[in-house]
Amino acid sequence: MVDDGILLSIGDYMLSGWTSLRCTRGIERFPSDFELGMTELFPGQANDVVVQEGDPFILTIGLDPVVTGYIDRVVPSINANMHEIRVTGRGKCQDLLDCAAQWPNGQISNCTAADIAAKLAVPYDITVNCDVTGLPIIPQQNIMLGETAYEIIERSSRFSALLVYEDPDGSLRLTRAGTEVMASGVQEGVNMESAAVTRSMDQRYSEIMAVMIGTNNLQDLNAVDAPVFTATDPNVKRHRRRVVIAEAGQLGWDVGKQRALWEVARRRGRSEVVTLTVDNWRDVDGNLWEPNKLIDVLIPSLKVAGDQAGTVPVRYLIAEVTYHLGLEGTHAELTLMAPEAFTPQPVLIQPQYADVIGTVPQQ
Secondary structure, three states, X not given: OOOOOEEEEEOOEEEOOOOEEEEEEEOOOOOOEEEEEEEEOOOOOHHHOOOOOOOEEEEEEOOEEEEEEEEEEEEEEEOXXXXXXXXXXXEOOHHHHHOEOOOHHHEEEEEOHHHHHHHHHHHHOOOEEEOOOOOOOEEEEEOOOOOEHHHHHHHHHHHOOOEEEEOOOOOXXXXXXXXXXXXXXXXXXXXXEEEEEEEOOOOOOOEEEEEEOOOOHXXXXXXXXXXXXXXXXXXXXXXXXXXXXXXXXXXXXXXXXXXXXXXXHHHHHOOEEEEEEEOOOEOOOOOEOOOOOEEEEEEHHHOEOOOOOOOOOEEEEEEEEEEEEEOOEEEEXXXXXOHHHHOXXXXXXXXXXXXXXXXXOOO
């Protein structure tokens, strides 16, 4: 049996004995966050908890760190019958989300998305990890006054088809949809407690057209050769058209075509969302359920199966995991989608460069 004791480490203090936990990590959740609670019938252990807002912490489940960051809020309360303390915190990447981007001169030139993220993370003492090679060079990234570091990192990462989320050690992760499979899955009647499946068609279209509207279409050769690109979804049986105005210019047209294909794939991937609760925080090998890992799921009652007989599991990507501890014990809530649901949206970083023609007007 794996020890799943909850430990909040703050400096030289290691705080345990928590009676409730909600900790959430996800590939579309930035940063990771948690809420801990401790309740005593009489003033005692909860009253002795030494934790203050702003303290750096490491939250571990057993021997595994799940969130590393800073305490946001400490909320003690008392009534006639008991004393309670509630503590919330987020990962270190909260500073990238909350705070202004900083870089000398406000301009970063000839860098990849990973380079840009690393430079913007330096003032906030955050490490950036990227496991994708061959990233495109972004000629120039300007920092607009008031923009947060995360806004710039997320935009440049989308341009490079990267996901942005936080690792358990508080570092920033730039990656793509994962290919690693959990040691075990979820199966009805085995380790599944509850499940729901949302199947939708309202956000899907039979064809998505990327239309180029340039400031000077006739002088853009790509606009003349192929002013419209259409991506189709064969699983939408009736005619449903969506038109996307592509970013203008030569570079913009390439991104516009990618945008149409992305719209179809992402909408298809998100048309089936599985949310389920399992009776353990870990798979059979003792690994915590983790976002961006693949998992095999078999729920015949909800028609979540790879065959009509309901014997073959379907492979999904874990989008979000929440670890729960309460009066009912330990549980994990998983949100699952197809991997193509997490293809980042193509974006044009510098649309003006492809459209600027002619001479600079005289002053």
